[in-house]
Amino acid sequence: MSDQAEPGFVRVRLDLSYDGKDFSGWAKQTSRRTVQGEIEDALRTVTRSSVTYDLTVAGRTDAGVHARGQVAHVDLPEAVWAEHEEKLLRRLAGRLPLDVRIWRAAPAPAGFNARFSALWRRYAYRVGDRPGGVDPLTRGHVLWHDRPLDLDAMNEAAALMVGEHDFAAYCKKREGATTIRTLQKLRWVRDPATGVLTATVQADAFCHNMVRALIGAALFVGDGRRPAAWPAEVLAAKVRDPGVHVVRPHGLTLEEVAYPADALLAARAAEARNVRTLPGAGCC
Amino acid sequence: MSDQAEPGFVRVRLDLSYDGKDFSGWAKQTSRRTVQGEIEDALRTVTRSSVTYDLTVAGRTDAGVHARGQVAHVDLPEAVWAEHEEKLLRRLAGRLPLDVRIWRAAPAPAGFNARFSALWRRYAYRVGDRPGGVDPLTRGHVLWHDRPLDLDAMNEAAALMVGEHDFAAYCKKREGATTIRTLQKLRWVRDPATGVLTATVQADAFCHNMVRALIGAALFVGDGRRPAAWPAEVLAAKVRDPGVHVVRPHGLTLEEVAYPADALLAARAAEARNVRTLPGAGCC
Numbered sequence: 001m002s003d004q005a006e007p008g009f010v011r012v013r014l015d016l017s018y019d020g021k022d023f024s025g026w027a028k029q030t031s032r033r034t035v036q037g038e039i040e041d042a043l044r045t046v047t048r049s050s051v052t053y054d055l056t057v058a059g060r061t062d063a064g065v066h067a068r069g070q071v072a073h074v075d076l077p078e079a080v081w082a083e084h085e086e087k088l089l090r091r092l093a094g095r096l097p098l099d100v101r102i103w104r105a106a107p108a109p110a111g112f113n114a115r116f117s118a119l120w121r122r123y124a125y126r127v128g129d130r131p132g133g134v135d136p137l138t139r140g141h142v143l144w145h146d147r148p149l150d151l152d153a154m155n156e157a158a159a160l161m162v163g164e165h166d167f168a169a170y171c172k173k174r175e176g177a178t179t180i181r182t183l184q185k186l187r188w189v190r191d192p193a194t195g196v197l198t199a200t201v202q203a204d205a206f207c208h209n210m211v212r213a214l215i216g217a218a219l220f221v222g223d224g225r226r227p228a229a230w231p232a233e234v235l236a237a238k239v240r241d242p243g244v245h246v247v248r249p250h251g252l253t254l255e256e257v258a259y260p261a262d263a264l265l266a267a268r269a270a271e272a273r274n275v276r277t278l279p280g281a282g283c284c
Numbered sequence: 285m286s287d288q289a290e291p292g293f294v295r296v297r298l299d300l301s302y303d304g305k306d307f308s309g310w311a312k313q314t315s316r317r318t319v320q321g322e323i324e325d326a327l328r329t330v331t332r333s334s335v336t337y338d339l340t341v342a343g344r345t346d347a348g349v350h351a352r353g354q355v356a357h358v359d360l361p362e363a364v365w366a367e368h369e370e371k372l373l374r375r376l377a378g379r380l381p382l383d384v385r386i387w388r389a390a391p392a393p394a395g396f397n398a399r400f401s402a403l404w405r406r407y408a409y410r411v412g413d414r415p416g417g418v419d420p421l422t423r424g425h426v427l428w429h430d431r432p433l434d435l436d437a438m439n440e441a442a443a444l445m446v447g448e449h450d451f452a453a454y455c456k457k458r459e460g461a462t463t464i465r466t467l468q469k470l471r472w473v474r475d476p477a478t479g480v481l482t483a484t485v486q487a488d489a490f491c492h493n494m495v496r497a498l499i500g501a502a503l504f505v506g507d508g509r510r511p512a513a514w515p516a517e518v519l520a521a522k523v524r525d526p527g528v529h530v531v532r533p534h535g536l537t538l539e540e541v542a543y544p545a546d547a548l549l550a551a552r553a554a555e556a557r558n559v560r561t562l563p564g565a566g567c568c
Binding site: 017018019066068089090093098099100101102103104130131132133134135136137139140141253 | 301419424
């Protein structure tokens with residue numbers, strides 16, 4: 001997983017979205033429908049290649065998790081890229097299923113690695129608390145919570161979580177991997193028209209289940225079952241707390257991945273590899 | 285279909301939403317899954333009744349058409365209403381499938397008829413024209429148009445259609461039914477964040493296929509295949525024009541039904557029955 005394409009290859013950045021409902025997550029798995037698998041198959045077909053060009057992704061999402069601003073890169077032979085560059089998007093649009101869309105395919109700047117060059121990832125988690133349920137048209141990406149939620153209490157709790165911490169209490173354990181993360185943003189807003197609450201969760205990187213555990217803790221504060229200080233107390237204990245409920249995946253959407261200026265991409269990738277052993281496994 | 289509940293009955297107004305994707309439309313049909321059928325079954329079950337209480341609806345939507353602001357009424361025996369009033373919403377929420385939600389169930393004012401008392405219906409039709417397709421998370425209620433659309437041209441054409449006209453050119457013919465309608469609003473906006481174009485279409489009532497034919501004509505103007513004056517020329521001809529493409533149903537959502545002040549409900553119902561023979565069949 002280098003930060004330069006091999007000689008004779010072009011590193012292509014892909015910006016894409018998917019509805020995670022009918023996928024077993026991003027990462028390729030035998031006999032499972034995955035986002036990575038669908039895109040690699042489509043690329044192979046539209047470029048009439050016999051080989052599969054592996055994708056590297058910014059955020060490996062779990063089964064049921066969506067993405068609107070996912071980023072990946074793929075290294076294509078120069079000849080393949082030259083032949084297909086112009087029509088690649090339109091052909092992929094025709095070949096890919098409607099629950100995956102690729103918006104942009106363009107040569108990446110030197111030093112670009114979709115995963116290691118990323119500065120941060122921004123997720124949204126959406127929740128409806130209307131007694132009747134969730135708008136049928138958005139039920140695929142909005143969780144229903146059957147108790148009214150107090151926005152201020154949730155934001156009070158959220159403010160105590162931001163910053164660099166050991167998020168062990170909110171992460172699925174993985175041998176040898178650090179759970180130190182910098183949570184840059186955790187903030188709730190309520191849409192005045194629909195009443196839907198959206199959490200914005202942004203960090204340099206996330207460990208597995210981290211976002212959905214943070215949301216689970218927040219909902220217990222929002223519906224009054226726990227005080228606003230509780231999530232931070234759990235955080236301080238640094239051990240997985242069975243009282244923290246990991247919410248369902250369908251409310252979670254990867255909205256954006258940010259990268260530094262081109263000149264800083266390679267340095268960022270090196271930094272991300274060294275400072276912390278980023279998790280090899282899933283992310284949310 | 286009177287404007288008063290029979291003695292011993294309470295007329296209950298229901299405000300509801302549904303995702304039309306997996307329904308054969310609103311109106312009950314044997315061996316077909318319909319919105320009316322699902323709700324009447326749920327009502328029968330939660331009230332433990334042996335009889336079915338028939339629903340009267342404001343806008344009978346076709347297969348695949350959604351609703352966010354649909355209104356219906358049902359006449360329930362006073363004893364049934366008294367027993368179930370308090371828990372009806374929560375029980376219906378538990379019994380109904382997630383693609384139908386009832387937000388409110390409350391006694392209707394005297395003279396209320398969900399269909400005939402309505403002043404107007406407001407629909408939205410949503411279209412995406414990004415080359416890559418439509419956001420996978422909203423593809424269920426947004427149509428993809430594979431050519432870029434000119435908002436100004438579409439609004440120029442739309443302005444020529446507003447007012448009271450014979451919309452025969454845009455309606456599925458139905459013997460004995462008038463196609464005179466008052467199109468109160470036809471206006472396009474583009475969401476700056478998503479790029480999705482939304483048409484707001486509001487009229488006292490619609491004849492069958494009218495909205496989707498109006499949208500089909502507008503899209504031909506938007507992508508440059510037809511001039512802005514064309515839809516109005518078709519309108520003036522008063523005969524169904526094969527050049528008018530009826531767009532697919534999934535972009536269409538009934539957003540709101542408006543009613544007059546309580547004191548005017550009965551008069552409005554009488555007016556709606558007399559002035560025009562409102563269509564017995566489908567609406568959009």
